[in-house]
Amino acid sequence: MTVFIHPKVYLVLFLSMLEKEKSGVESMRKIRRSWIVSLLFIIAFMGIIFRLYMIQIASTRSFSLFDEQVDLIAMAQSRQNKEVVIDSGRGEILDRNGKSLVGEKNWHLLVFPQSEEQIAYQQKKVRAITDLIHYPMKEFISLVTRLRTPMILTREDGRELILTPDQKEKIDALHLPAVRTVMSDQRMTLNQLGQQVIGQVVRSPLLMKKWFEPEVESGKWNSQSLLGISGLEAAFEPFLHGENEDLLVYTTTQTGRPLTGVQMLQKKIGGINEDPPKTIVTTIDKELQRQVEELMKEKRMEDGAVVVQQIADGDILAMASSPKGTTIEDEKNPWENRAVMEATPGSIFKTVVAVAALDTGLVKPDTVFYCNGKLDRYHLHDDNPKGHGRETFADAYANSCNVVLGTVAQTLGAQKLSSYAKRLGLAQEVIWNGRVFDEAHFSQLPEEQTGLIFAKNTQANDPGVLAQTGIGQHDVKMTPLQAVNMITSLFHRGKTLEPRLVKEICDQNGRVLYRFRNQFIPGAKPIKADALNAVKKMMRKVVTDGTGKSVSRAPWPLAGKTGTAQVGVKKDKYNKWMIGFGPADHPRYAVAVVLRSVPDDGDPRAMQIFQQVMELLAQMEKAEKKIDEKDDGQK
Incomplete structure (x- = not known):
């Protein structure tokens, strides 16, 4: 008997066989993938075992981490x-x-x-x-x-x-x-x-x-x-x-x-x-440095600096900064040297305005001005709301008159203000810099800040900007080192020295290998003697008749300039300055003092510290004289 099988049955059987074959291939692929994954796991595990062996046994003291050889035991112990x-x-x-x-x-x-x-x-x-x-x-x-x-x-x-x-x-x-x-x-x-x-x-x-x-x-x-x-x-x-x-x-x-x-x-x-x-071998006097630091501590100077400079050669005798310590507190780093950190100078910058105005012939010490206490148009007011009235330029400097000095700064213009500021050592690094052996630009204190007169995008010739700049506000920044060095430059024909902190490099037997010679800042040129002498007399007038009268009781006759700068976002903090020289009749020392960001605009400590540092210098000279007299007597 012949059995007839419908073609559709063949088709079903054929498709069924294909499905079984496909399923077998897929199973083989799954098995193969499983083996591959297992093998990778085994290799990775063996790698970890080998790494642990290298770390803990074979190379504990020389383990490579990010291309650095790291002592793992030291890392753990640290x-x-x-x-x-x-x-x-x-x-x-x-x-x-x-x-x-x-x-x-x-x-x-x-x-x-x-x-x-x-x-x-x-x-x-x-x-x-x-x-x-x-x-x-x-x-x-x-x-x-x-x-x-x-x-x-x-x-x-x-x-x-x-x-x-x-x-x-x-x-x-x-x-x-x-x-x-x-x-x-x-x-x-x-x-x-x-x-x-x-x-x-x-x-x-x-x-x-x-x-x-x-x-x-x-x-x-x-x-x-x-x-x-x-x-x-x-x-x-x-x-x-x-x-x-x-x-x-x-x-x-x-x-x-x-x-x-x-x-x-x-x-x-x-x-x-x-x-x-x-x-x-530094220029620092160890005992003077100690006494200045102790004085700052007594006066509770929390943030500020004192710099003492020898006028004859520009050497730094003391450079003290506060705070001191080893840890940062209230965002104040005790390792930062406030003596070379810029700060808003306030009225001590009027010394630059005075030098520029006198040297260019714009004013004379007896030129008469009238101060009504304000320049409303430029938001500039004087400390005396009623104004100083009729006064000479010398009086205005002694009284620290904002109206007169701001007006003179406007007349001078940005170019002259900036030029004279730089001639007096501002807006640049001033510490000794030059070739030492193979180094062409060796600096004795690389962290020194440059200060500033006009910011890059400031409209420098705007009358309001000039008025504020003339009283040491707006963009103006100055370091205490620059401030004291500016005073010293008055006694070197207006040519600014590069102050030294180090005199010599010696070997262990004391033989001098390198000696740092005194030098002026690049491009230094003299200022008229009449202008410099007038400024010195005006600084003396500050102490005898002006804002610095509180230091007039010092053993030495002193000369100086006070300064108060408004700082902070709300302008509710003040930098208090006092700079000057002594003895006024035979100048030998320049001193700069700044207290940064104090809450009281009448804080007297800058002037007190200035006077007491000068007293320390007088005592130091007296003691040295006694030693010299004793040595002469023994000879």
């Missing part, structure tokens, strides 16, 4: 272990008389942060130590309870605290964990003298490689060695750099508080630098 540099191994920095500012090695006291409870527990031993070093117990407790990191102790007035061998032996015998005697080079010191001038030293491999790549790449310098990042430490890094450090490593809690007596190890870090560090 979370709990800290270090304090006892001896940096760097070159010494001396004052003008050869006294050490930093770098001289002596026995010092290293103190650790302590709570009041810890102090009370060891009170007898703490008392014994404070008695030994003649340090007030109350001040010592206050200091160590406020510390955040271990620091080398100094005297309350900033003087170096050096231990005698007997003191060291007795302190060591007490075995007080919070206190250790160490041979230190005075670099990592609490309340370091001249902190901002000397500058900050840190450990920064990235900066070291960036700034001194040839030295690091050649192996001459270790990237982990200490590096100056501000002040003289930064400027003279090529000469001060050292590779032999002495460190104290200590353990901290999770909150970062040091654990005294636990894993406290002293170790040395040695490098291969065969070129020994050099000695830097």
Whole structure:
């Protein structure tokens, strides 16, 4: 019997077979994908195992991370272990008389942060130590309870605290964990003298490689060695750099508080630098610097600076800045040197207007003006709302008359104002700059700010802008260093010196390798003697009859100029200035004082500090004279 199968049945059977074949191929693909994924997982896992082996066993001390060789153990320990540099191994920095500012090695006291409870527990031993070093117990407790990191102790007035061998032996015998005697080079010191001038030293491999790549790449310098990042430490890094450090490593809690007596190890870090560090001889007078800083502290200067300059050669005798310390508080960095930071100058800028107007013949000291107390059109008012009435130009300068000086500035114009400001050393860096060995543009203080007369987009010849500029407002910015140097330029025919902070670079045996010669700013040219003499007399009149009468009781006759600048978004803060010279009859010193952003426009401290600094200078000269007379008598 013949069986007939319909063609549709064949078609169904054929399609069914195709579907089974397709399903088998898909299954094979899934199996193959599973094997591939499993294999990748196995390879990845083996990679992780190998990496862990390399990290934990084979190369713990040389693990590559972002093309940097990182010590993983050191990274882990750094979370709990800290270090304090006892001896940096760097070159010494001396004052003008050869006294050490930093770098001289002596026995010092290293103190650790302590709570009041810890102090009370060891009170007898703490008392014994404070008695030994003649340090007030109350001040010592206050200091160590406020510390955040271990620091080398100094005297309350900033003087170096050096231990005698007997003191060291007795302190060591007490075995007080919070206190250790160490041979230190005075670099990592609490309340370091001249902190901002000397500058900050840190450990920064990235900066070291960036700034001194040839030295690091050649192996001459270790990237982990200490590096100056501000002040003289930064400027003279090529000469001060050292590779032999002495460190104290200590353990901290999770909150970062040091654990005294636990894993406290002293170790040395040695490098291969065969070129020994050099000695830097500064122009700073160590004792004067200390007294000025102490005076600023007494006057509670929270933000400001004092600069003292020797008129004869332009050398800086003292450069003090506030605040001091090691941590940033209220957005104020204690390592920033306010002496070379620009600030709105207010009326001290009227000295520029006076020099320009007298030198160009626009006015004479006896030229008569009339002040009604305001220039309403330009929103300019005088401190005296009724005005000064009829007054000479010399009177207007002494009275700090905004109306007269603003009007004169308008007549001078932007070009002359800017030109004379620059001739007097403003709107530019003025610290010593020139060729030193292979470096063509070596600056003794690279962080110095330039200041400003007119901003780039300011319509400088606008009458309102000129009036505000003439009284030291609007865009005008000036540094205390520029201000004091401007005064000194009056005694050098109006030619502005480049002040020195450093006189010499010497080797370790005292042999001079480089001497910084006195020099003027580029393009310096003289100003008429009559104009300069008139300004000096007008500055004397400020003290005898004007806004600076409060300093007229000083032992020396003084001359100066006061200044008050409105600052802040709401113009409710004030920069208070006093600049000038003394003695007025035989000028030898120029001084600039500024208190930044004080709330009271009548704050008298700038004038008080100015007078007291001049008194310190008078006392210093008197003491030096006695020493000279004694030496002559012995001869």
